[in-house]
Amino acid sequence: MPASGVTYVILGALSLGPRSGYEIKQLVDRSTRFFWAASYGQIYPELRRLEADGLISGASEPRGERRRIVYQLTPDGREALRDWLLDPESLIEIRDEGLLKLFFADVLEPSEALALLHSLRARREAALARLREVERQGKALGFPALVLEFGIGLQEWMVEWCSAAERRLEQKRDAEEVAS
Amino acid sequence: MPASGVTYVILGALSLGPRSGYEIKQLVDRSTRFFWAASYGQIYPELRRLEADGLISGASEPRGERRRIVYQLTPDGREALRDWLLDPESLIEIRDEGLLKLFFADVLEPSEALALLHSLRARREAALARLREVERQGKALGFPALVLEFGIGLQEWMVEWCSAAERRLEQKRDAEEVAS
DNA sequence: ATCCACATGTAAATGGTTACATGATTGC
DNA sequence: GCAATCATGTAACCATTTACATGTGGAT
Numbered sequence: 419m420p421a422s423g424v425t426y427v428i429l430g431a432l433s434l435g436p437r438s439g440y441e442i443k444q445l446v447d448r449s450t451r452f453f454w455a456a457s458y459g460q461i462y463p464e465l466r467r468l469e470a471d472g473l474i475s476g477a478s479e480p481r482g483e484r485r486r487i488v489y490q491l492t493p494d495g496r497e498a499l500r501d502w503l504l505d506p507e508s509l510i511e512i513r514d515e516g517l518l519k520l521f522f523a524d525v526l527e528p529s530e531a532l533a534l535l536h537s538l539r540a541r542r543e544a545a546l547a548r549l550r551e552v553e554r555q556g557k558a559l560g561f562p563a564l565v566l567e568f569g570i571g572l573q574e575w576m577v578e579w580c581s582a583a584e585r586r587l588e589q590k591r592d593a594e595e596v597a598s
Numbered sequence: 599m600p601a602s603g604v605t606y607v608i609l610g611a612l613s614l615g616p617r618s619g620y621e622i623k624q625l626v627d628r629s630t631r632f633f634w635a636a637s638y639g640q641i642y643p644e645l646r647r648l649e650a651d652g653l654i655s656g657a658s659e660p661r662g663e664r665r666r667i668v669y670q671l672t673p674d675g676r677e678a679l680r681d682w683l684l685d686p687e688s689l690i691e692i693r694d695e696g697l698l699k700l701f702f703a704d705v706l707e708p709s710e711a712l713a714l715l716h717s718l719r720a721r722r723e724a725a726l727a728r729l730r731e732v733e734r735q736g737k738a739l740g741f742p743a744l745v746l747e748f749g750i751g752l753q754e755w756m757v758e759w760c761s762a763a764e765r766r767l768e769q770k771r772d773a774e775e776v777a778s
Numbered sequence: 779a780t781c782c783a784c785a786t787g788t789a790a791a792t793g794g795t796t797a798c799a800t801g802a803t804t805g806c
Numbered sequence: 807g808c809a810a811t812c813a814t815g816t817a818a819c820c821a822t823t824t825a826c827a828t829g830t831g832g833a834t
Contacts, residue, residue: 422821423693430702440785453697457823462787484830486785496705503706506717508695513603515688517633521745522610525676526683537686565701568759575755579748602793620813637795642815664802664813 421502424460425468429491429499432474434560436490439465449552449561452569465489473498516541528591532584539580546573601682604640605648609671609679612654614740616670619645629741632729632749645669653678696721708771712764719760726753 427450431442439461446456465487468474473495479488491499516538523531549570552561607630611622619641626636645667648654653675659668671679696718703711729750732741 423695424822426698426702430698433702433705438785439787450698450701453692453694453701455693455822458787459789459823460821481784482831484785499702499705503699503703503714504710506720508699508718508721509693510696510721511691511693512633513635513689513691514633515603515606516690517745517748518606518610518630519683519688520748521630521633521742522606522613522679523683523744524742525613525679530684534683538688540686541688541690562701562704564703564763565697568697568700568763571759572752572755575752579751583744583748604794618813619815635794638815639795639817640793661812662803666813 421498422460422464423454424456424464426499426502427454427456428461428464428468428489429473429495429502432489432491433496433499436488438479438486438488440486445560452549468495528587528594532587532591535580535584535587539577539584542573542576542580546570546577549573601678602640602644603634604636604644606679606682607634607636608641608644608648608669609653609675609682612669612671613676613679616668618659618666618668620666625740629732648675708767708774712767712771715760715764715767719757719764722753722756722760726750726757729753 427446428442430450431437431445434445437445439458443456443458443461446454450456465474465476469476469489472492474489475492476487476489478485480486519534520538523534526534549566553566553570607626608622610630611617611625614625617625619638623636623638623641626634630636645654645656649656649669652672654669655672656667656669658665660666699714700718703714706714729746733746733750
């Protein structure tokens with residue numbers, strides 16, 4: 419009964435069309451995982467709970483001998499999804515080891531801090547490349563343009579920020595070298 | 599022995615000077631919590647583990663009759679912190695309910711999607727205000743300028759992005775109204 | 779034959795928060 | 807006298823991941 423995180427991942431995924439648990443997991447891994455992940459250990463039990471609550475309904479749609487249960491939203495489920503979408507409360511949780519390192523970077527020499535910034539930028543650039551690949555493949559992945567643009571813009575901003583910080587640190591390092 | 603997330607929060611906090619568990623928690627709540635939180639339930643057990651491993655050492659420094667244990671980094675602890683800082687691997691985990699909502703916003707009417715964007719922007723603006731407050735208080739909180747600037751710049755970028763997306767949606771909504 | 783993808787599911791382990799217990803000190 | 811803060815700590819709870827179990831189907 420109590421709605422957890424995975425609840426709305428499932429309701430949202432089913433709002434895009436009927437799907438099996440396996441297909442929901444695939445959708446999540448290709449898209450929402452960037453800002454909201456979900457594992458089989460959450461998805462399958464939650465599907466049964468949501469069906470018991472009448473928010474989704476499942477139907478057996480085997481492929482050959484391979485069993486398969488396809489779920490779709492009920493009117494109640496669509497209503498619950500809308501209610502959540504319009505609720506102004508939105509949890510944000512971030513665990514960013516890179517920022518934590520930056521926070522304590524004072525124990526490093528400037529050249530070492532530079533190496534740290536460089537590795538942080540490399541990670542953002544890798545993330546950016548993955549998102550650009552999603553963009554290149556177009557609508558095929560069902561990634562809404564709005565969210566994709568947000569992600570790309572955000573990564574670009576962070577790459578730029580790292581570059582600027584690196585340049586500042588280089589100047590500082592050079593100034594100290596001259597001074598010594 | 600195995601290093602978890604809270605390990606480096608503690609080592610990092612102690613790199614800024616000797617501190618008690620209570621003071622570490624205060625530091626975290628005022629600063630790193632934006633990108634890495636920690637609770638007493640993690641901090642106190644970890645302090646004992648780190649002391650057993652020889653990375654920190656604690657000394658009883660009561661204030662009056664109030665018992666108090668102040669820890670400081672050992673050379674091994676400082677070394678472990680440096681090794682972690684220079685390790686290019688950095689975990690990033692994000693759970694952003696706002697982006698998840700945006701991802702499934704297609705089930706909403708344009709005017710409703712606008713309300714959603716508005717609430718998302720409001721949250722970022724609130725976060726921005728908190729960071730500006732930290733900035734106004736200056737170095738007192740021990741927030742490194744680099745990380746603070748990153749946070750402020752990032753929030754500003756996100757607020758701007760929301761504003762731009764809102765303007766686009768308004769145009770779309772108006773266009774649909776004219777068409778109908 | 780073997781491997782990978784499809785498909786559903788669960789048990790154990792992990793990681794973390796919350797709530798509580800205890801007691802001293804400070805300010806109103 | 808009371809509430810808030812200082813200070814340490816633990817147990818219960820919660821969410822989530824990981825690893826496994828089971829079986830089908832298609833490709834090499």
